Amino acid sequence: MKTAVILFNLGGPDSLEAVKPFRVNLFSDKAIIRAPIFIRFWLARFIAARSAKAAEQNYALMGGKSPLLELTQQQARTLEGVLGGEHKCFVAMRYWHPFARDVAREVKAWNPDRILLLPLYPQFSTTTTGSSLNDWREAAAKAGLAKPTTTLCCWHDDAAYCAATAALVDESIAEAKAKLPGSKIRLLFSAHGLPESIVKAGDPYQMQVEATVSGVMARLRDKTVEPLVCYQSRATPQKWLEPSTIDAIEQAGRDGVAVVVVPIAFVSDHIETLVELDIENRHIAEKAGVPGYFRVKAQNSDPAFIAALAGIVRRAEGPGLCRGGSLCGPSHKDCPFNAA
Ligand SMILES: C=CC1=C(C)c2cc3[nH]c(cc4nc(cc5[nH]c(cc1n2)c(C)c5CCC(=O)O)C(CCC(=O)O)=C4C)c(C)c3C=C
Numbered sequence: 001m002k003t004a005v006i007l008f009n010l011g012g013p014d015s016l017e018a019v020k021p022f023r024v025n026l027f028s029d030k031a032i033i034r035a036p037i038f039i040r041f042w043l044a045r046f047i048a049a050r051s052a053k054a055a056e057q058n059y060a061l062m063g064g065k066s067p068l069l070e071l072t073q074q075q076a077r078t079l080e081g082v083l084g085g086e087h088k089c090f091v092a093m094r095y096w097h098p099f100a101r102d103v104a105r106e107v108k109a110w111n112p113d114r115i116l117l118l119p120l121y122p123q124f125s126t127t128t129t130g131s132s133l134n135d136w137r138e139a140a141a142k143a144g145l146a147k148p149t150t151t152l153c154c155w156h157d158d159a160a161y162c163a164a165t166a167a168l169v170d171e172s173i174a175e176a177k178a179k180l181p182g183s184k185i186r187l188l189f190s191a192h193g194l195p196e197s198i199v200k201a202g203d204p205y206q207m208q209v210e211a212t213v214s215g216v217m218a219r220l221r222d223k224t225v226e227p228l229v230c231y232q233s234r235a236t237p238q239k240w241l242e243p244s245t246i247d248a249i250e251q252a253g254r255d256g257v258a259v260v261v262v263p264i265a266f267v268s269d270h271i272e273t274l275v276e277l278d279i280e281n282r283h284i285a286e287k288a289g290v291p292g293y294f295r296v297k298a299q300n301s302d303p304a305f306i307a308a309l310a311g312i313v314r315r316a317e318g319p320g321l322c323r324g325g326s327l328c329g330p331s332h333k334d335c336p337f338n339a340a
Pocket residue numbers: 010011012013023026032055058066067068121125127128192193194195205235236265266269270271272
């Protein structure tokens with residue numbers, strides 16, 4: 001049976017010229033800016049233009065483009081190798097190439113017997129997974145791609161994913177302890193932030209982030225470190241989830257503890273790990289007098305992580321789907337696809 005596995009991520013600009021249109025696409029999404037279309041059209045351009053210079057400078061620090069597409073394509077190739085047989089992995093991005101509309105046509109040409117949708121966002125948010133899946137459904141309908149389709153939602157508490165992440169965290173704790181013997185260490189689980197209003201409207205993201213953190217903590221070899229969940233990358237003036245990663249770093253400075261920062265809502269390096277965490281927040285930590293700043297590696301194509309994704313795919317190929325054709329993990333009372 002030919003199975004197409006579609007990997008979804010947000011996408012990133014592939015040149016400095018693409019930064020502005022990429023950001024206009026992002027802020028034009030009704031899942032991100034919840035305003036009527038005619039207001040959103042102008043607001044998107046206004047917000048995108050307002051902070052365009054700073055964004056361009058940040059992409060310039062990464063060589064003038066986002067590495068997200070290459071890293072996701074590498075994940076796709078590695079996963080395809082692990083799954084073997086008649087699996088083919090495709091990558092569809094939400095706000096820059098390759099767009100769902102083009103990928104849907106490619107998938108149709110390959111003519112699979114079934115399709116598995118695998119968002120590379122471990123936690124469900126209406127702003128990320130929800131938006132990508134809606135975009136895919138529209139694109140598939142337009143391309144006339146009507147094959148049995150299963151959504152692999154909500155793998156935030158998947159045991160193998162949590163174990164693979166815990167192994168990466170353990171590596172950084174060991175490095176911190178070796179460099180700063182005797183120092184107290186705080187684990188900052190830094191998730192992408194969200195406007196609080198989106199969470200209040202029922203988005204399960206924050207709950208799922210906390211579940212991921214519990215799952216990772218339970219699987220750490222080194223249990224001597226204290227965890228704290230915080231939220232990074234605030235992008236609009238509204239109130240966002242708290243505490244912010246910056247506040248948490250400054251607090252660590254006041255408390256005189258070293259920090260190990262775990263990017264917990266992304267599985268690939270991109271601007272928010274390579275620039276925000278590695279450059280900006282490291283600088284903030286130095287200024288705040290934090291005795292040591294360590295960043296846990298993103299999963300990228302880590303073999304244990306790819307094996308976890310392969311496990312999620314294989315489970316979807318067996319029985320046990322939740323209502324609506326989605327795969328549910330063991331504890332999905334909050335699964336957005338499981339509503340009647
Ligand atoms: C209101 C704005 C935003 C929300 C909500 C948001 C949620 C969100 N985003 C990610 C993951 C990524 N975001 C990326 C880029 C990016 N995101 C926003 C804004 C919001 N994100 C902006 C303005 C940008 C562009 C970067 C910039 O201008 O500084 C990316 C790609 C980065 C890259 O390398 O190109 C990812 C990935 C998550 C997980 C999330 C909510 C859970």
